[in-house]
Amino acid sequence: MLPVVAIVGRPNVGKSTLFNRLMGKKLALVDDQPGVTRDRREGDVSLLGLDFRLVDTAGYEDEDENTLPGRMRMQTQAAVDGADVALFMIDARAGITPLDEEIARWLRGNDVPVVVMANKAEGKAADSGVMEAFSLGLGEPIPFSAEHGQGLSDLFQTLLPLLEREEEEAPEEDFAEDDDSAPLKLAIVGRPNAGKSTLINRYLGENRLLTGPEAGITRDSIAVDWIWTDIDQRDRHIRLIDTAGMRKRAKVQDKLEKLAVSDGLNAVNFAEVVVLLLDSTRGLEAQDLRIADKVIEEGRALIIALNKWDTVEHGSGMYQGIKKALEDGLAQVKGLPILTVSGATGKGLDELLRVAFESRATWSQRVSTGQLNRWFEGALEANPPPAPGGKRIKLRYITQIKTRPPSFVLFGTRLDALPESYRRYLVNGIRRELGFGAVPVRLTLRSTKNPFGN
Secondary structure (H helix, E strand, O other), X not given: OOOEEEEEOOOOOOHHHHHHHHHOOOOOOOOOOOOOOOOOEEEEEEEOOEEEEEEEOOOOOOOOOOOHHHHHHHHHHHHHXXXXXXXXXXXXXOOOOHHHHHHHHHHHOOOOOEEEEEEOOOOHHHHHHHHHHHHHOOOOOEEOEOOOOEOHHHHHHHHHHHHOOOOOXXXXXXXXXXXXXXXXXXXXXXXXXXXXXXXXHHHHOOOOOOOOOOOOOOOOOEEEEEEEEOOOOOEEEEEEEEOOOOOOHHHOOXXXXXXXXXXXXXXXXXXXXXXXXXXXXXXXXHHHHHHHHHHHHOOOEEEEEEEOHHHOOOHHHHHHHHHHHHHHHOOOOOOOOXXXXXXXXXXXXXXXXXXXXXXXXXXOOOOOHHHHHHHHHHHHHHOOOOOHHHOOOEEEEEEEEEOOOOEEEEEEEOHHHOOHHHHHHHHHHHHHHOOOOOOOOXXXXXXXXXOOOO
């Protein structure tokens, strides 16, 4: 395991900017207003050859732990408890504040080594703030600029003796993309307050993600690596990805919410299987269908999970109603897995993971050329293509060009005249007859060139 470095500090001192700087890409949401980060975001960093796991945390605020800022502080405290080093970031231009002094007292009471980062230190306006940082009693501060990357070599020199490990690190596991033992990239999406973070916390057995009655708590898409032991006692590696709640576009006015939803859509692109979590107490809404359509459009395997099922009365009628509405609203995909779960009690969660691994296997499979050709010949014989205007459409052959999602190319002549209904007939046949079930299947039409065209 890599050593862990946690970034802590009061709101709006530049913690997420530092996280993005060290990661080398913009992963954490950044904005001028304080309190953007709420959950812990993690990533592996290599700083001049020094490897460690970096944790971005929410701004430390002195609030009751039952409030949202208080629960965010508990998440920060948990991150420091699990860290090998804490990077305590202050705003050198603003100088030391009473909250900085309180955080310093808290850090001095921990056993974790602390490195003070005097951020925004570019220019002479920050010199007095850098000098003030000595008063925190945590050693010499590092003048730094997360925005411009100044001070990285000083940070390296400071971290090196703190993070060097004598023991040999375990070798990294190397997985092929289509290896069944590779970590399953599983994203949980849905409307606000559907219970996404609660469900992931239930899997992990700890309050890893911030939860509460307030809608829209999650902003960043948070990925957590985890190992699930299945019914056969096999250890299955999973990367669980929590996302921000996705509201109807017209209702999303706040800039931060727009960034959070965009981050969630990026998480869908990164995932292999996506679980659309519905709040069973609210049933299926039009926004759920929009989210599902987006997942299918991106070519990801989709599972529908009805959460909070332990609180539902007349479940059978509701289940059938949701199933019918999904079939009507998502005509391009039939037979989506629909599971009933409860993030609060744990009901159905193992079954959800079992289906997720099965869906990925289906999403990754390749059909042999012989099997594909036999199906294709049978499909044409059972239902020959039409002849619009009395001119025949010739379908010559079909081939699978890729997996994840399964993608096929159909070659023939006059394919621009092939009706969409016949194309759907072929796609449905591929799903039904070749074992692709409800995963998205892509079929591209390509006309063969006439050798005598010139």
